[in-house]
Amino acid sequence: MNTLPDSAAIATVALPAILDLRAATPLANALLASRGRELIIDAEQVQRLGGQCLQVLLSAALTWRADDIPLSISKPSPDFLEGLDLLGIRSVHMLEALSSHPGLNDPEQDGTVVLDKDLSR
Amino acid sequence: MTKTILTVDDSRTMRDMLLLTLRDAGYRVLQAEDGEKGLEVLNHECPDVIVTDINMPRLDGFGFIQGVRGNDRHRAIPILVLTTESDAEKKDRARRAGATGWIVKPFDPVKLVDAIRRVAA
Amino acid sequence: MDAMMAIRQTFFQECEEQLAELENGLLAMQNGEADAETVNAVFRAVHSIKGGAGAFSLDDLVRFSHIFETTLDAVRSETLAPSPDVLKVLLRASDILADLVRAARDGGTVDAERSDAMAVELAALSGADKPAAEDQSEDMAGFSFQPVQVSFDELDDELPAFAELPETSWTIRFTPKPGLYAKANEAALLLRGLGELGEMIVACDFSTLPLLGELDPEGAYLTFVITLHTRADKAAIEAVFEFVEWDCDLSIEMSADTEPDGQALNLFALRDEMLPRVKEEGLASSVPAMSENQPEDRPDAPQAVDELGAATSGVAPRASLASAPAKAPFPETAASPAPASREGSQTGGQVAGESRMGERRENERRESTQAPAPAATIRVDLDRVDRLIDLVGELVINQAMLAQSVNEAGLTRGAAIGSGLDDLEQLTREIQDSVMAIRAQPVKSVFQRMPRLVREVAAMTGKSVRLVTSGENTEVDKTVIEKLSDPLTHMIRNAIDHGLEAPEARVAAGKAEEGIVHLCAMHRSGRIVIEISDDGAGINRPRVRQIAVDKGLIPADAALTDDEIDNLIFLPGFSTAATLSDISGRGVGMDVVRRSIQALGGRISISSRPGKGSTFTMSLPLTLAILDGMVVTVAGQTLVVPLTAIVETLQPRSVAVHEFGGDTRVIAIRDQFTPLIDVGRELAYRCETADVLASVVILVETEGGVRNALLVDAIQGQRQVVIKSLEANYRHVPGIAAATILGDGRVALILDVEALVASSRIGAPSDSVIPREDRKTPKEIDCYV
Known part of the structure; x- marks a missing residue:
């Protein structure tokens, strides 16, 4: 899984506002599509975080760590942090720490994947 | 943002009571008089919570719940079922059809609003 | 309490509808015309009455409808066959139910003996030994519906109503199953509900979580281990999980170390201690599985959480809002890992985030708006409809008067004004029909x-x-x-x-x-x-x-x-x-x-x-407001003959009229002798007999197909007239059904053809059903419009 070209090195996945039951599968697909690249998960828009989307994010962190590629969370919204907190993830760093990589230096990137905003009601 | 509740009940009395209670609690209330009408409302509205009766003409509560859960756009909407007594059999059927929770009829307004708050994101 | 009174009224209206539905259904069953839906509708009717009655604490009604419903349920589930005898009992039960509804509505009493006897009969049918009245009243008691101003603050105070216990620590292991999410329940909300009970620390165990490629995004892999410090009892904790009982694995244990004040503090201390370690280690290289028998194997909660926190989970303290310490606001972004020393303020930021959420809820409550309910019907005050009908009546009269004025002004029908008038007439008629349709009911x-x-x-x-x-x-x-x-x-x-x-x-x-x-x-x-x-x-x-x-x-x-x-x-x-x-x-x-x-x-x-x-x-x-009539002249008076009664009009020839001695005359119309009624004489407008040859005969048919010939002086034409009750404005006049106002503003009386024929039919006028003294028909009535 480390064989992907380094040129499209950094991917960004922007999380939608509502991370509920319906958002889990598209989120998993979007993250999978970025596998093998450095990943920035943009959590700025998040208003609601559910258990299943948390699972996907945690699984992504584990996956990126298994691939030995950095993953970071950018601009977490207060609601996102509160959601993590409620579900037993103390902070965004806990999530990032799973991938055991220092954060990225350069937030400018290509290969952005944006989730369908219409998922949110 | 004001949350919207869809109430589905063939009894005008019950709809009026739900309206009074929910409006006082600060919700926007939509009404439908049976399951079919309920599904019609969902064509152009996306309520935050649905409160539905079981015994209704045309499309009953069970069928209505299945209809909601079977539609990707709506399957994440919490559905509370009104059951007359703590009827275990009906509660069980409703649950299996995909109900999120239930409220015993005649409902205690405080408990109703609490139940909505518990399931509404 | 106006709103409640209105709902109560609605309830009783609806009861009447349900009672009718019930009776119709039972009758259909009796006639063997019932299908499954009929039986359902019958059940639903009683069920609905019971539901509403419960809300208004109408105990007698609740008790009886419950027993009735149970019996109907037996019919519905086919454990009781709806034999003619059973249906007779059910029909009588529906009558008693109707009495109980009306007694509840009007505050009257019912024959308790009768309803009790019926309850016993119903219970016998459904197989219950005796009416389950007592169980039911227990079930329904105490849920009297009262509108409350529900405030979330109150809710937080009141719900759940838990016993006042000394502060206790609980360890709750909560493992959602996929079905929990599929039913739109949400682990995060359940944990939020739990957090409202007291101080809470949640640990998330994701040891069974697969990598992304193998993950079912809608599966369930997490276990939440919650340490809750609360005064609530176990029932209150269980109540939080009421809706997901079947969709999760749940254990609720009182922590062995029930050292009330120490527990939570220990955890917080532990967390502070642990955090740097987590950062430093970046979590262990693999994710060790959690001990299977947690926490039973390790009753020492802090230790368990220690291990969890260090190895497989995050540990987050959740303080209830009331006890949340004020801390620094959360930094704008956290794109790069913060040094461990900033963790404290991060946590503070989360708490601040939650209080903001609290404010938002407050705002939601204030922004309440009334929803437009999608409905195919509206209910309108009858007075408004009647006012509309009155106005349309005026419009009809006005339109007729306008037509007449135009006519008198010598404008021809062909002129633009003429066709405009025709359109107006057509429109007026349509409006009238539509308005009348509003009042029409089956x-x-x-x-x-x-x-x-x-x-x-x-x-x-x-x-x-x-x-x-x-x-x-x-x-x-x-x-x-x-x-x-x-x-x-x-x-x-x-x-x-x-x-x-x-x-x-x-x-x-x-x-x-x-x-x-x-x-x-x-x-x-x-x-x-x-x-x-x-x-x-x-x-x-x-x-x-x-x-x-x-x-x-x-x-x-x-x-x-x-x-x-x-x-x-x-x-x-x-x-x-x-x-x-x-x-x-x-x-x-x-x-x-x-x-x-x-x-x-x-x-x-x-x-x-x-x-x-x-x-x-x-x-x-079909309506009491409008009539298609033929306007005729009799002895200088204008009268209206309802068009529905008229078969044809004709000009008599002398040969056709035969005298039967006295006043009785008949006219031969197509070889049929038909009694001739001289309207002028019959209504006592004049004493002399009308000259048949100078008159017009209107052939009318009354109920039963009997034909009579009315003799009038001349026909003015046909038009639609708005009926004004004579009785309401004057008094009942025999032979006259009502009055109307014509286009020229004159009042015209509308003939009651049936009464006129009847009065002339039973022999001579002396035997008439119309008493002599009543036979003075008003000629001019101008006092009532």
Whole structure:
């Protein structure tokens, strides 16, 4: 899984506002599509975080760590942090720490994947 | 943002009571008089919570719940079922059809609003 | 409490609808016309009544409907077969339920003995040994519906109502299953609910979580281990998980170390201690599985969490809002890992985030708006509709007056103004029809009161009767409907009491023991016709004739056709019952029925076949507001003849008129001798006989197909007129149905053709049903508009 070209090195996945039951599968697909690249998960828009989307994010962190590629969370919204907190993830760093990589230096990137905003009601 | 509740009940009395209670609690209330009408409302509205009766003409509560859960756009909407007594059999059927929770009829307004708050994101 | 009163009113209205539904359904079942949906509807009706009754604490009603519902449920689930005997009980039960509803509504009392006896009967049917009244009242008690101003603050205080315990620590292991999410429950919300009970630390165990490629995004892999420091008891904690009991694994244990004040603090201390370690280690290289028997194996909670936190989970303290310490706001972004020393303020930021959420909730509550309920029907105050109808009536008159003015001004129909007027007339008529349609209702509402009446009368007379109805959906003006109930009630009583024979007599006559009363409504040439027929013995003509002679209603030698004899029963003071029976003889004869129907602009007649039964036919206008009429002149007066009565108009030739001595004249129309009625004389406008050759004959047909020729001076034309009640504005005038205002502003009287024919038919004017002193017909009435 480390064989992907380094040129499209950094991917960004922007999380939608509502991370509920319906958002889990598209989120998993979007993250999978970025596998093998450095990943920035943009959590700025998040208003609601559910258990299943948390699972996907945690699984992504584990996956990126298994691939030995950095993953970071950018601009977490207060609601996102509160959601993590409620579900037993103390902070965004806990999530990032799973991938055991220092954060990225350069937030400018290509290969952005944006989730369908219409998922949110 | 004001949350919207869809109430589905063939009894005008019950709809009026739900309206009074929910409006006082600060919700926007939509009404439908049976399951079919309920599904019609969902064509152009996306309520935050649905409160539905079981015994209704045309499309009953069970069928209505299945209809909601079977539609990707709506399957994440919490559905509370009104059951007359703590009827275990009906509660069980409703649950299996995909109900999120239930409220015993005649409902205690405080408990109703609490139940909505518990399931509404 | 206005809103509650309104709902209560709605409830009782709805009860009436449900009762009708119940009865109709049961009757359909009795007639073998019921399908599964009918049985469901019957069940639902009682179920609904019970539901509403419970909300208003109408205990008697709740108790009875519960027992009734249980029996109906047995029918619905096919454990009780709806045999004719069972249905009879159910029908009687529906009557008692109706009484209980009305008693609850009007504050009256019901015969408790009767309803108790029925409850026992119902319970016996459903297999319950005795009415489960007590269980039920327990179930329903205490849920009296009262509107409350629900505030979330109050909710937080009041719910869940847990016992005041000393602060205790609980360890809760919560593992959602996929079904929990699929039913739109949410782990995050459940944890939020738990957090409201006290101080909480959540640890998330994701040791079973696969890598992204193998992950089912809608699966469930997490276990949450919650340490809760609260005064709530176990039941209150369980209540949080009430809805997900089947969709998760849950264990709730009181922490072995119930050291009230130390527990939570220890955890917080532990967390601070642990965090740097997590950062430094970046979590262990693999994710070790959690100990299977956690926390049983390790009753020492802090230690367990220690291990969890270090190895497989995050540990987050959740303080209840009240005890949340004020901390620094959360930094704008956290794109790069913060040094461990910043963790404290991060946590503070989360708490601050939560308080913001609290404010938001507060705002939501204030922003409440009323939702437009999607509905196919609206309910409108009747007064508003009537006002609209009045206005449309004025519009019709105004339009007619305008047309007349245009006419008088000598403008031809071909001119633009003429076609404009035609359009206006067309439009006016359409508006009128539409407005009248608003008031139209199916006669069902009256018809459905009759089955009960039939049962009661059948019980009192010891006769066996089946009521068959048809055409319930025939629509007629609401006013007409309201006034239909009394005459119908009386006629049905009459049909059972006098029409049907006793069961033995029926059997002797080779008929079925059960008599049939057929109630039927239909539209016929712009009127509604209602027929009540029975398959009884028919009118006993010799006896009716004898009674009429005995009572001096007809001369002993009067030559009457069968039809005329039958119609004698409508004469005032006529009663065929030898004794005043309990049912028909309530001091009301068929004459009163006829008068009340005539007051509606209606007619009634009877036809009878000896041994086969009788049919009462009444015909009523669809509306009491508008009439298509022919405007005629009689003795200088303008009168309106309802168009519905008119067959044709013709100019008589002398050869066609024959005198029958006295005042009686007939006219031969196509070889048929038809009685000629001189309207001018009949209404006492003039004493002299009209010159037939200078007059116009209007051939009218009355109920039963009887034709008569009305003699008028001239015909002015046909038009639609707005009916103004004479009785409301003046008084009842025999032979006159109502009045109207014509286009030129003049008042015209509308002829009551039926009454006019009747008064001329029963022999000479001296025998007329119209008393002499009443025969002065007002010529000019200008005081009432």
